[in-house]
Amino acid sequence: MLTSESPTAVIGAGAIGGITAALMAKAGRNVELVCKHSQTTDRALYPGLRLRGVCGEHEVRMQAVTNIGELSSPKDIVFLATKANDCLTAARQLAPFLTDDGVVVSLQNGISEDALGEILGRGRVIGCVVGWGATMHEPGELEMTSEGEFVLGNIDAQPDERLPIIKSFLEFARPTRISDNIMGELYSKLIVNSCINSLGAISGWPLGQLLKSWRVRSIFIAQMREAMAVAAAMKLKVEPGGGGKLDYYRFVKGNGPLAILKRHLYVKAIGTKYARIKSSSLQSLQRGRPTEVDYLNGYIVEKGKAFGVATPVNEAIVRMIKQIEEGSRRITPDNIAELPLA
Incomplete structure (x- = not known):
């Protein structure tokens, strides 16, 4: 006891x-x-x-x-x-x-x-x-x-x-x-961490520079939407993120122009607020150490496969980071262009 x-x-x-x-x-x-x-x-x-x-x-x-x-x-x-x-x-x-x-x-x-x-x-x-x-x-x-x-x-x-x-x-x-609902709390943190860590790792850019780009924000959003689709298949309730300010269900809802604009403005604001944040996965790669991608984007991919949910953006990111770890790919902003948008 x-x-x-x-x-x-x-x-x-x-x-x-x-x-x-x-x-x-x-x-x-x-x-x-x-x-x-x-x-x-x-x-x-x-x-x-x-x-x-x-x-x-x-x-x-x-x-x-x-x-x-x-x-x-x-x-x-x-x-x-x-x-x-x-x-x-x-x-x-x-x-x-x-x-x-x-x-x-x-x-x-x-x-x-x-x-x-x-x-x-x-x-x-x-x-x-x-x-x-x-x-x-x-x-x-x-x-x-x-x-x-x-x-x-x-x-x-x-x-x-x-x-x-x-x-x-x-x-x-x-x-x-x-x-x-600790698994829903953990998954909430994982969603944002997987976006910030992975995109910084493959590009070498800090968060502020990353999220100025419409394409990068679109990939960021696509990662989040895949993660939420996986959570739905798992019947996992995802708790609000960002200190309770980010309702993921509301964030991913809707495909119209206004919904898309609101998502981009929210993600751009993250980049402005935390402009100098450097991905911990990028820091690991620069020290010649493996990243934690298997427990971030890799977790989303693994659960997606187990529950029959496609996760092409997260899969591409995991593959790219593994190639960087192995030395067959460089860290460069050019990697962003190879990622699917959805």
């Missing part, structure tokens, strides 16, 4: 995982951080992770190890904050370190809950949306860049007495809300 004293771990000491773990430790929770790199482990042990930004300025020393196999004890609660493409390997390594009642809370971008459930058992996996932003300037130097909340829930939409305890841990970092 989970309690406020449950032994806890955070796997992944990047911006989200590091800040979450440090603020839990600062509040006196029994939390151990798995850092992956020894430099970060040493920094967490002494003098501590240094936090700044929205969360205030803190230097927090805490228990830390470099590998999952070095955890000091079995854990009741594990917050999995690795990159999405590392989470399944981490889950396999983690399984022996979970107590009989232990749970894993996924803090990934995209949707990895289904795949984690296949490894750990669905009953052990709790879904979580991270609705705030952070960046790691260097190992152990972390900044919370924007406000927001955690949204927590049972992935099968069942009543779950564990959620209030998990919520109490997360609230040391950010306000936390329990949802009875």
